[in-house]
Amino acid sequence: MPSKEDLYQLFVEKAELVAAKVTSIASEDDALKYVINLCGEKEACQLLVSGCEADLSDKAEALCDTKQKKVIAAPGLNEDLYKKLAAQAKKAGFECIDKGMRDHLAGVDIGFTYAEYGIADTGTLMLDCPGEEMRLATMVSEFHVCVLPKSKIKANTYAVEKMMLTRMKKTPDYLAFITGPSRTADIERVLALGVHGPLELHILLLED
Amino acid sequence: MQKAHNLKEYREELHETLENDFLRTSLDNFAIAYRTNRANIFKDIDVRGLIQEVAASKDAAAQNSEALFKEFKKNAEAAGVHVHFAKDGEEANRIITKIAKDADCKKIVKSKSMTAEETLLNHDLEDAGIEVTETDLGEWIIQLRHEGPSHMVMPAIHLSRYQVGDLFTEVTGKKQDTEIEKLVKVARRELRQKYVEADMGISGANFAIAETGGIGIVTNEGNARLVTTLPRVHVALMGIDKLLPNLRDALRILKVLPRNATVQNLTSYVTWITGNNECLAAEDGKKEIHYVVLDNGRSELIKDPVFSQINRCVRCGACANVCPVYRLVGGHKMGHIYIGAIGLILTYFFHGKEKAKNLVQNCINCEACKDVCAGGIDLPRLIKEVHARIQDEDGHPLPSLLLGKVLRNRKLFHTLLRTAKWGQKPVAEKDGFIRHLPMIFSKEHKFRALPTIAETPFRDWWKENRPQVDNPKYRVALFSGCVQDFVYPEQMQAAVDVFAANGVAMEFPEKQSCCGLPVQMMGETKASRDVAAQNLRAFEPDAYDYIVTLCASCAAHLKHNYPKLVMDKPSLKLRADAFSAKIIDYSSFVNDVLKVEAKDFTQTGEKATYHAPCHLCRGLDVHEAPRQLIEKSGLEYVECAEEEVCCGFGGTFSMKFPELSAELLKKKLDNVEATGADTLLTDCPGCIMQLRGGLKRRGSKVQVKHVAEVMSKNKK
Numbered sequence: 045m046p047s048k049e050d051l052y053q054l055f056v057e058k059a060e061l062v063a064a065k066v067t068s069i070a071s072e073d074d075a076l077k078y079v080i081n082l083c084g085e086k087e088a089c090q091l092l093v094s095g096c097e098a099d100l101s102d103k104a105e106a107l108c109d110t111k112q113k114k115v116i117a118a119p120g121l122n123e124d125l126y127k128k129l130a131a132q133a134k135k136a137g138f139e140c141i142d143k144g145m146r147d148h149l150a151g152v153d154i155g156f157t158y159a160e161y162g163i164a165d166t167g168t169l170m171l172d173c174p175g176e177e178m179r180l181a182t183m184v185s186e187f188h189v190c191v192l193p194k195s196k197i198k199a200n201t202y203a204v205e206k207m208m209l210t211r212m213k214k215t216p217d218y219l220a221f222i223t224g225p226s227r228t229a230d231i232e233r234v235l236a237l238g239v240h241g242p243l244e245l246h247i248l249l250l251e252d
Numbered sequence: 253m254q255k256a257h258n259l260k261e262y263r264e265e266l267h268e269t270l271e272n273d274f275l276r277t278s279l280d281n282f283a284i285a286y287r288t289n290r291a292n293i294f295k296d297i298d299v300r301g302l303i304q305e306v307a308a309s310k311d312a313a314a315q316n317s318e319a320l321f322k323e324f325k326k327n328a329e330a331a332g333v334h335v336h337f338a339k340d341g342e343e344a345n346r347i348i349t350k351i352a353k354d355a356d357c358k359k360i361v362k363s364k365s366m367t368a369e370e371t372l373l374n375h376d377l378e379d380a381g382i383e384v385t386e387t388d389l390g391e392w393i394i395q396l397r398h399e400g401p402s403h404m405v406m407p408a409i410h411l412s413r414y415q416v417g418d419l420f421t422e423v424t425g426k427k428q429d430t431e432i433e434k435l436v437k438v439a440r441r442e443l444r445q446k447y448v449e450a451d452m453g454i455s456g457a458n459f460a461i462a463e464t465g466g467i468g469i470v471t472n473e474g475n476a477r478l479v480t481t482l483p484r485v486h487v488a489l490m491g492i493d494k495l496l497p498n499l500r501d502a503l504r505i506l507k508v509l510p511r512n513a514t515v516q517n518l519t520s521y522v523t524w525i526t527g528n529n530e531c532l533a534a535e536d537g538k539k540e541i542h543y544v545v546l547d548n549g550r551s552e553l554i555k556d557p558v559f560s561q562i563n564r565c566v567r568c569g570a571c572a573n574v575c576p577v578y579r580l581v582g583g584h585k586m587g588h589i590y591i592g593a594i595g596l597i598l599t600y601f602f603h604g605k606e607k608a609k610n611l612v613q614n615c616i617n618c619e620a621c622k623d624v625c626a627g628g629i630d631l632p633r634l635i636k637e638v639h640a641r642i643q644d645e646d647g648h649p650l651p652s653l654l655l656g657k658v659l660r661n662r663k664l665f666h667t668l669l670r671t672a673k674w675g676q677k678p679v680a681e682k683d684g685f686i687r688h689l690p691m692i693f694s695k696e697h698k699f700r701a702l703p704t705i706a707e708t709p710f711r712d713w714w715k716e717n718r719p720q721v722d723n724p725k726y727r728v729a730l731f732s733g734c735v736q737d738f739v740y741p742e743q744m745q746a747a748v749d750v751f752a753a754n755g756v757a758m759e760f761p762e763k764q765s766c767c768g769l770p771v772q773m774m775g776e777t778k779a780s781r782d783v784a785a786q787n788l789r790a791f792e793p794d795a796y797d798y799i800v801t802l803c804a805s806c807a808a809h810l811k812h813n814y815p816k817l818v819m820d821k822p823s824l825k826l827r828a829d830a831f832s833a834k835i836i837d838y839s840s841f842v843n844d845v846l847k848v849e850a851k852d853f854t855q856t857g858e859k860a861t862y863h864a865p866c867h868l869c870r871g872l873d874v875h876e877a878p879r880q881l882i883e884k885s886g887l888e889y890v891e892c893a894e895e896e897v898c899c900g901f902g903g904t905f906s907m908k909f910p911e912l913s914a915e916l917l918k919k920k921l922d923n924v925e926a927t928g929a930d931t932l933l934t935d936c937p938g939c940i941m942q943l944r945g946g947l948k949r950r951g952s953k954v955q956v957k958h959v960a961e962v963m964s965k966n967k968k
């Protein structure tokens with residue numbers, strides 16, 4: 045059996061291999077600080093390389109125009125944590141939402157979530173998201189920031205099989221393995237990040 | 253898509269792709285990168301064991317598919333999903349169109365599904381007046397270009413950034429850059445509004461799990477998550493081959509699938525959907541979900557003793573990634589909808605004989621696909637089997653019939669070869685090559701010189717010169733194969749020399765004939781069986797410790813195919829099992845059994861490189877023995893790039909597709925010459941014929957020899 049520390053190391057190594065940005069944090073407050081900072085630093089609605097200035101068809105452009113303010117979406121957080129986040133976001137001038145994702149399909153800046161488990165041998169996050177808001181928050185955000193408690197890191201997918209089955213049997217269920225940001229190599233086999241989903245995946249490993 | 257009506261038209265099409273430099277270069281780069289990266293990603297994994305596990309679990313699922321479907325349906329329905337069964341593609345499309353109409357859906361977003369390509373679903377939906385948008389980037393690109401996929405995993409691998417840039421300029425009505433990052437972002441924005449507008453999402457499924465009634469979808473882009481989340485209706489179309497008893501089996505496949513497909517430990521997203529989950533666009537807040545499970549000939553395939561293993565395919569596309577022929581001609585020419593090795597077979601079953609009949613001949617039998625297949629499917633064998641079936645239905649072409657006839661009659665065959673020796677006199681050069689190509693060859697064959705028939709065949713030499721070995725350590729029977737017997741007897745003689753010096757007593761059963769691989773390759777199953785029976789009768793396996801052959805192709809065919817060929821004749825089958833158990837290739841015998849040592853050879857230190865014959869490295873899984881022998885026999889072995897890639901001979905393949913054979917040979921020889929070695933060694937007379945012929949045409953100084961020849965020469 046690999047030790048907890050080994051699993052943790054392996055997880056970090058594998059996650060970084062697929063372009064996830066991994067940071068260790070000591071508390072949930074650190075996570076909030078991280079999100080607010082990140083949101084402040086990033087340019088609004090900048091799809092990096094090709095930002096709003098890119099030439100889009102008129103229709104696509106119209107969809108983009110629906111977005112006015114930087115948005116942090118954090119559906120599925122526990123109430124206390126969400127309240128804290130919302131307060132800090134407000135202070136910083138960002139909009140913070142925990143529902144209504146369908147009004148933000150042009151994209152939100154940050155989707156903030158909590159993972160159920162981590163899978164070390166592939167650097168994967170396991171997120172159970174039967175609710176639509178959370179699914180969308182992790183998909184239409186430009187950056188996805190996800191907190192993973194260190195104690196929840198398992199060796200491989202076989203080790204999460206039982207947990208998965210428990211969830212799947214409480215139908216309906218919608219469960220995701222997320223490994224690095226969205227990617228494609230469909231044009232000339234060149235790797236490009238963020239084709240439909242997040243351009244960046246930030247994993248905050250919480251000491252617990 | 254395959255359009256040619258006959259082999260001639262097909263060859264013309266192939267010719268066009270051979271001239272497409274962009275395609276050629278990208279496929280080359282891809283193939284080379286894939287091989288190294290794959291080796292790395294499987295480094296710490298018992299890949300053979302994993303493949304065996306996948307094969308066993310898929311086989312069990314196939315045998316159980318009816319029960320699995322029932323269980324899957326029951327569980328899915330209990331969780332609020334509608335489950336449909338479609339016996340063929342047409343019915344699947346009808347069901348899906350009806351679902352769309354009933355739910356009043358006008359716009360559909362799709363996430364990539366090979367099964368929907370198989371049924372040509374988009375056509376039917378569009379005919380019904382529904383707008384369908386592919387959201388997988390590669391699929392969207394080829395949809396906009398009205399093309400079919402050219403790779404299972406990377407459907408637009410044949411296009412350059414410039415072509416995509418032009419296409420996107422057209423689509424957006426605004427001039428687009430050709431920078432890939434930017435093009436990808438343009439697609440992201442353009443497609444986002446399609447998701448917003450769509451009322452229905454269609455996906456495939458990689459796994460249909462009976463114990464939960466749920467599905468699993470593997471993607472990198474994340475489009476499957478959006479397609480299954482945003483629209484109020486979700487339809488997943490999947491073949492019955494996706495049914496698995498439990499999650500555990502799916503997780504097992506998930507271990508090999510992304511690694512084999514795109515050389516990733518895991519794709520960015522794996523989505524597990526069970527039951528009708530929440531959807532805020534639906535009136536009752538629940539998504540309307542339908543699973544359409546497609547048969548389309550699969551259940552019949554599962555019952556077929558030879559072809560049932562096709563069910564193991566997990567659609568990783570790896571068989572195309574490693575296929576040297578695919579690498580030359582791309583997916584549009586090596587497949588109809590499904591491409592690559594598996595495509596040649598599936599085309600026959602899903603799209604019919606007419607679409608498959610040319611494709612199926614375009615396999616050189618190098619076994620690279622079999623070696624890499626996630627389900628351990630014996631693809632080359634099945635390809636030949638399809639070829640044979642088509643010929644049985646359509647009638648056999650004359651050359652293949654003739655060759656079959658000749659090979660079944662050993663005496664006639666040998667007489668013909670002896671006569672050919674006289675016939676070639678006027679065109680034979682002293683250096684062992686034919687000066688002009690005989691009339692039956694067209695000019696496409698000019699890429700290599702052909703050897704002359706030897707003055708004295710090995711069988712005649714043997715009668716006069718067989719060595720006397722006292723107190724032998726081993727008794728072996730020699731199997732020469734036709735090329736060494738009649739064209740390169742010196743290779744056999746060299747082996748006899750080494751064997752005699754190492755205390756090996758030898759027999760050369762005179763009634764042996766061609767191993768039969770050439771007729772097997774041409775789809776002449778009957779002839780191939782007859783020849784096998786002849787050879788089996790010629791050898792008394794119990795009388796020898798080993799049956800040694802210097803020809804890798806013969807060895808692999810004798811060892812692996814003979815028992816299968818005589819499967820239906822119990823008495824012969826026993827003999828074939830004993831026979832095949834004794835078959836050993838030259839290098840393994842000399843290195844691993846005789847254990848020769850470097851001190852017995854004069855060390856010259858000359859540089860020699862190596863070509864690994866397909867049927868040795870993959871067919872017999874022999875890798876180290878020949879390389880060790882090269883060093884032991886006194887030479888310095890220098891590794892050649894792509895050493896285990898086919899030289900393009902493939903026996904009858906090089907006759908049928910000379911242009912492809914020439915290209916494969918060119919790559920091989922470029923790599924050989926780049927090593928700077930003066931000698932090229934290998935273990936198969938067919939390869940030697942190809943390599944020597946090609947080097948001669950190039951005017952190269954590199955000498956090609958069988959490993960046995962240097963060993964005999966440098967023996968102290």
Ligand code: SF4
Binds near residue numbers: 574575616621631632
């Ligand atoms: S055997 Fe070789 S040539 Fe034939 S399909 Fe497989 S990889 Fe391609």
Ligand code: SF4
Binds near residue numbers: 564568626628
């Ligand atoms: S046949 Fe094998 S290698 Fe080819 S796609 Fe199927 S599983 Fe992959």
